[in-house]
Amino acid sequence: MNITEQKIVNAIIYFVKNTKDCKKTKLFKLLYYLDFIHFKQHGLSVTGYNYISMPYGPVPSKLLEQFEKDEFPEEFKKNFSVEKVTDDDDKYSYQIHLKNKIPDLDWFTPNELSVLEEVAFMYKEAPAKDLVEATHFRNTPWDKTVKTKGMGKQIDYFLALDEESTLTQEEIEERFRLQKELG
DSSP states (O other): OOHHHHHHHHHHHHHHHHSTTOOHHHHHHHHHHHHHHHHHHHSOOSSOOOEEEETTEEEEHHHHHHHHHTOOOHHHHHHEEEEEEOOSSOTTEEEEEESOOSOOGGGSOHHHHHHHHHHHHHTSSOOHHHHHHHHTSTTSHHHHHHHHTOTTOEEOGGGGOOTTOOSOHHHHHHHHHHHHHHO
């Protein structure tokens, strides 16, 4: 298993353990925030996932496919199981049952860990529907993608950049290119 897969597994464990009612929809939004906030601040995603615009907000396409087909990598299966459930908020939800309840945070850089903890803290008590709403706000990467490309299209990480971004577009493009080559 490579470093990126270790980060994904341990981010999932961390979010399920440290936030309330972290089922599939909430998990997808937490991973999105982890990746896009870290990208905005440091020019790299944490998980390397590509996100697509779906009716309930941004979705990591590869992880969605794994949920739908119930085909997870071995490292995922060693650390958690997934059970399809129905509840009032999400008719097609999945409960994530942890086998390993202690995330290995050594896989994360200090910057990644800081964003991971910040995202979990910010959305600790938030229900999935609130995270879905937040991703739909005007001028978010999801909103810009839906308006320009439509539903089901890949969300460009560069849409997360704004006047608060500390890196130049060129610096981020170089980091992103290197990450894709290494990942």
